[in-house]
Amino acid sequence: MEAPRLYSTKPVQSLKPTKKIPLEEDTGKASDALPLPLYLTNALFFTLFFSVVYFLLSRWREKIRTSTPLHVVTFSDIIAILSFLASFIYLLGFFGIDFVQSSVFQSSPDVWISEEEDDEVLLAKEDARKVPCGQALDCSLPPLPPVAPIVTAQKVFDEKPVTVLTEEDEEIIKSVVAGTTPSYSLESKLGDCKRAAAIRREALQRLTGKSLSGLPLDGFDYESILGQCCEMPVGYVQIPVGISGPLLVNGREYSVPMATTEGCLVASTNRGCKAIHLSGGATSVLLKDGMTRAPCVRFGTAKRAADLKLYLEDPDNFETLSVVFNRSSRFGRLQGIKCAIAGKNLYIRFTCSTGDAMGMNMVSKGVQNVLDFLQTDFPDMDVIGISGNYCSDKKPAAVNWIEGRGKSVVCEATIKGDVVRKVLKTSVESLVELNMLKNLTGSAMAGALGGFNAHASNIVAAIYIATGQDPAQNVESSHCITMMEAVNDGKDLHVSVTMPSIEVGTVGGGTQLASQSACLNLLGVKGASKETPGANSRTLATIVASAVLAGELSLMSAIAAGQLVKSHMKYNRSTKDVSKASS
Ligand code: ADP
Helix, strand or coil: CCCCCCCCCCCCCCCCCCCCCCHHHHHCCHHHHCCCCHHHHHHHHHHHHHHHHHHHHHHHHHHHHCCCCCCCCCHHHHHHHHHHHHHHHHHHHHHHHHHHHHHHCCCCCCCCCCCCHHHHHHHHCCCCCCCCCCCCCCCCCCCCCCCHHHHHHHHHHHCCCCCCCCHHHHHHHHHHHHCCCCHHHHHHHHCCHHHHHHHHHHHHHHHHCCCCCCCCCCCCCHHHHCCCCCCCCCCCCCCCEEEEEEEEECCEEEEEEEECCCCCHHHHHHHHHHHHHHCCCEEEEEEEEEEEECCEEECCCHHHHHHHHHHHHCHHHHHHHHHHHHCCCCCCEEEEEEEEEECCEEEEEEEEECCCECCHHHHHHHHHHHHHHHHHHCCCCEEEECCCCCCCCCCCCHHHHHHCCEEEEEEEEEECHHHHHHCCCCCHHHHHHHHHHHHHHHHHHCCCCCEECCCHHHHHHHHHHHHCCCHHHHHHHCCEEEEEEEECCCCEEEEEEEEEEECCCCECHHHHCHHHHHHHHHCCCCCCCCCCCCHHHHHHHHHHHHHHHHHHHHHHHHHHCCCHHHHHHHHHCCCCCHHHHHC
16 A cells, blocks of 8 residues: 655646635535535436436337437437436536546645645745655665564554453452452452453443443553553553654654644644745754752741751752762752742752653652751751652643753744745734734733743643653643744744743653654654763654644644634544444
């Protein structure tokens, strides 16, 4: 089967601009203009066609019987012949052309292919994008992997449920249902994670009386999540992964995997990628890289809390503290300490580099080392909690917006005026005005905290799920301010996103699971960087910011051009009868 193409590969015939055809007309049929509903028109012409064929055949037989020459025609014969021709032409036009188009000219799956022909012709010349390769300017196709993985993947997909419960399993299910065997202990008792999941699932169905059919059990490696990613599994949820790109950033092309069930999102981001690529690419710069953890400690007096604050923030003590902090990891390196005081309570925000890990475990271990060390000089210090919410993890907080958390990235591109018009279907002025009124003023009116953007969280969440990041960190990772400005005498658009707290890693957590690791591999950032620890996770952060830039460009353009509702109706609303599907 031919691999799906991302962009039209139609040969460019001429650079002469052709007549502009509105998008809707591309997809319309001549029959749309008929005065009667389509099914009635079809029925009418079908009836006419078969009636006149019957009439003409009867007349032919009669002429043979009466030896009348065939060319002698009556008025009714002429009417019948004309009706035959008219109905034949109509039916051929209606059914024949679609048939010829679908069988002779292969249609492309590219969502952008319906754009006007003249746009394609003008832009094809500039569109240097190749097949998505996820690698630097070298876009030569990588050597094909052995056939085996494809066969395996297909096999998993086609497999019928293979888990069969035995009589022994039945006994265990009964004891789980009765409460004599705790569900959480199945993995350690049985030593077989898949079997444990199957038994737990069956016990759950019996206990709740609810079916889990539809939630797959087979085709997943339950060993890989044990003690790391998920407890008490009963199956897994399938989320489709779409690809947007190639996204050209810092001179490299990336095919960006996005796990989502929101129709339009991948298509829209893909359009943004196209606009960026046609304009020469985006530049993404990492400004800071440090994960934070802030314990809360309490003293008998505010004075004692202040003593500790002054001690921790004294540059002379930093070296001692960093030696203590760095003891527990090869990669966690203390960068700084910032304290906030509330009466007798002190909140100590530690920041450290974490290599290619997102770093929450790493920073927590380092913090614990320091707290233990401080007990000697501050024995009256009462540790309330290793996290006192001043970190701040998975909650909207100004401290992340202002100080940053994880990776702080700024990403920019200058989009050519032509591309704004032809790919984004809007104008530079409209985008600049909309950005000012929506992303800046509108968000200010709403009292936004880091929400000065159109939909950064859409792109962040989709990439996070695809690449095994912690989706809950989408809260602060999506903090983003989108800026737009007319440049080059108002001809072109300068667009940027500034994202101070992108929390990503390429080792640890969900990143090592097979599907997520495949998506990281596609981006060329799988696992720990061999050359420079931290380089993979930093690259991932710059990709996230650039994909957000693409998403912002496209959605803002759709809103500016008034296309948003129309495209959502097209890509989000299946024509399937939902009521039937769910019954
Ligand atoms: P997190 O701190 O993000 O929760 P984990 O502690 O689960 O991550 O995973 C990080 C683990 O990976 C640590 O044990 C660390 O020693 C190991 N590791 C190996 N290579 C690297 C690397 N290049 N960067 C960071 N951690 C690494």
